[in-house]
Amino acid sequence: MNFSRRMCKRAKINPKSIVFPEGTDIRVLQAARIIMDEKMALGVTVLGNSEQVKNLAQQNKIDLQGITILDPGQSSDTARFTEEYYELRKHKGLGKDAAAAEILEPLKFAAMMVRLGMADAMVGGAAHATADLLRAAITIIKTSPGTNTASSCFVMYLPGTNWGTDGHFIFSDCGTIPDPNPAQLSEIAISAARSCRDFLDAEPVVAMLSFSSYGSAEHPSVDKVKKALELTRQKQPSLLVDGEMQADAALVPEVARTKVPGSKVGGRANVLIFPDLNAGNIGYKLVQRLAGAEAYGPLLQGFAKPVSDLSRGCVVEDIVNAAAVTLVQAQNTE
Secondary structure (H helix, E strand, O other): OOHHHHHHHHHHHOOEEEEEOOOOOHHHHHHHHHHHHOOOEEEEEEEOOHHHHHHHHHHOOOOOOOEEEEOHHHOOOHHHHHHHHHHHHHHHOOOHHHHHHHOOOHHHHHHHHHHOOOOOEEEEOOOOOHHHHHHHHHHHHOEOOOOOOOEEEEEEEOOOOOOOEOOEEEEEOOOOOOOOOHHHHHHHHHHHHHHHHHHHOOOOEEEEEOOOOOOOOOOHHHHHHHHHHHHHHHHOOOOEEEEEEOHHHHHOHHHHHHHOOOOOOOOOOOEEEOOOHHHHHHHHHHHHHHOOOEEEEEEEEOEOOOEEEOOOOOOHHHHHHHHHHHHHHHHOOO
C-alpha cells in the first residue's frame, strides 16, 4: 500500500474536521465530496459565498449533503474572529477596522477556525499563493510551542527496497527555508522527527547531513550543522540524532563504520536533514527522478495545528491526499 492510500486509511480511524478556504473552486468541492463519502473526516467545511458555492455544485452535479458552507461575510462568528485577530495583530499597528476587513479573507478566516477549534485542520492553496497561505498560518495558527520555525518535509518512498523504514524516508527541509541558521536547522530536525512518527509510524533515526563526516572537513556550513546538532540534543535528549555526516554514511552501514564509527544513526537513518534548501531541493529531485522514488510533499510541519498547502495546478486527487495527510496530523495533535 503506497503512502497516499495509507494516509487515507489512517484518516478514517479517528476522523477529524477540516476546512477548505476555497469553496468556489470546483476541484475543492469534488474533493470535499470524496472525503465525506469515504468517511475520512468528521466534518468538512468550505468557505465562500453560499449562493456561488451551491450554483457551482449544481452546475457540476455535486451533492453538497453533509458539507458545511460558510460565508465569512455572513457568519455569526465573524465579530469574535475580528476581535481575536485584532488582539493578535494590534502590536503591529493593525486597527479594528482593518482587522474586520482582513479576517474576511478566506485563508485568514479558515486559519482562525483552526486556531479556535472550529476545525481540526486546514488545506488551502488551490487558488492562493503559498506565501499567502503561510502568512495566514504563521500569523493566526502560529508555530508549535517551543518552535519558532515552520518548515516542510517530503515523504520519499523507494518501492521494493529496505532503505529507511521499509523504503520510506523523511527529507527536510526541501521547500521552505533557503538558508536556515543553526537554531532553525535544529527546529527543522525536531519537526521532521515528529513527521516521521506521524507519517511513517516509526521512531525517527535522524541524520544531520553535510559534505563532512565527523570533522573530515572544515567550513562554516559544517560548523552550522554541528551547532544545530548540539541544540537538537539539548532540546530533545531522547531523540536518536547524529551528525555531521555525509549521505552515504547516513545510509550505508559499511560506509558508516568507516566514516562515523560508533554512530547509532549512521547506516540506518530514516530522516535526512539537509543543511540548506539548495541541498534539500536538489536531493529529493535527484532521488525522485534517478532512483524512481515516489515523492509526497511538500508537507508543512512545525505549526501548532495542522495546515497543508496545495499547488494551484493541483487536481482533485492531490487535494484528497493533502487532506488525508493533514487529518492524520490532526489525530496526532490531540
